[in-house]
Amino acid sequence: MIKRPKLKFTIISFVLIAILMNLIFKRIPEFVEKNYSLGFDKTIRQALSISTGYIPFSFGEFLVIFLFLLLVILVLIVFIKIKNGGALNAILNLVTYLSALYIIFMVFWGFNYNRLSFDKISNLKIEKSSKQDLYLLCEDLIKRANMLREQVNENSQGVMIIPGGYKDVLKRTKIGYDIAEKKYKELGGKYGPPKPILLSRALNYTGITGIYIPFTGEANVNVAVTDLLLPATAAHEAAHQRGFAREDEANYIAYLTCTMHSDYDFKYSGTMLALIYSMNALYDKDNSAYKELVKTYSEGVKKDLQYDSEFWSKYEGKVQDFSDKVNNSYLKSNGQEDGVQSYGRMVDLLLAEYKEKNKLAK
Structure with missing residues (x-):
């Protein structure tokens, strides 16, 4: 760790600056959109994503494991x-490490x-x-869904499958974004493809x-799941890669880019x-x-x-409960209160889109 106390305190002090900036940015979303999301940060995200995109595996997955192990070591030292x-110096090292992250x-x-x-961004009216x-x-x-289901492949048990497997899905995720970019420039850009998580199971x-890993610009996908929502999950993580941090909006963008996709398995997912x-x-x-x-x-x-449903029931337990609590705490800490609107923002966006289409059809 860094030995100079002054540098440690400088790093820690930058946390206060970041918190203050975050509070200010909450009040000026137009400025953040133009100068950060579509400006400074987009340059960083694309550079990281393109650089790590040449690596055939998720570099971020190994980085997260390393950073977690380093955190455990620092806590044990304390x-x-x-x-x-x-203990004071050990605590200072730990706080400095967390501050830097x-x-x-x-x-x-x-x-x-x-x-x-x-x-x-999409000019949809949520009401x-x-x-x-x-x-x-x-x-x-x-x-x-019923109509699209007739266009996808299924196995001998009558369950939807994607013949090319997860590799094919990750490769084709970009197609939906290329099409969506023509209508929403905010979804465009040059990024590496989503990557499989080695520890998926x-x-x-x-x-x-x-998991989207900001430190490497990689969209990482759990590929040990059913094929049903695999394309939508890949599209969801790709939305994070394009700077859409809110989970509910990433879900809607996943739906949007999948339904705009040229392939039926993506449309269905x-x-x-x-x-x-x-x-x-x-x-x-x-x-x-219902x-x-x-x-x-x-x-x-x-x-x-x-x-x-049967697939996920095999994995239910205390680990998933704890993970849900941690994830919920993270979302709330970033101002994501699902249900602020009438049915939660994902469904409200779907409703706004549905109403808009009906108006145009009349």
């Missing part, structure tokens, strides 16, 4: 020093939480919606399906992501309406959802 003396995180990506919300609006959205998504126990979120919202608001619409699922859609 406890040892408490017993043997010299926080500053790099904020500079490389963290201020994106303050950029313009995607409804402003209070009725249960009837939600019902009609779900009905529309079911019709689309172990990650299943946490319930985590993907994105539609199913939207359907799952929308039907969960309807279940909370009107259980009888049950009524479930009956209209095609057999293929039913089998895919059942298989996905």
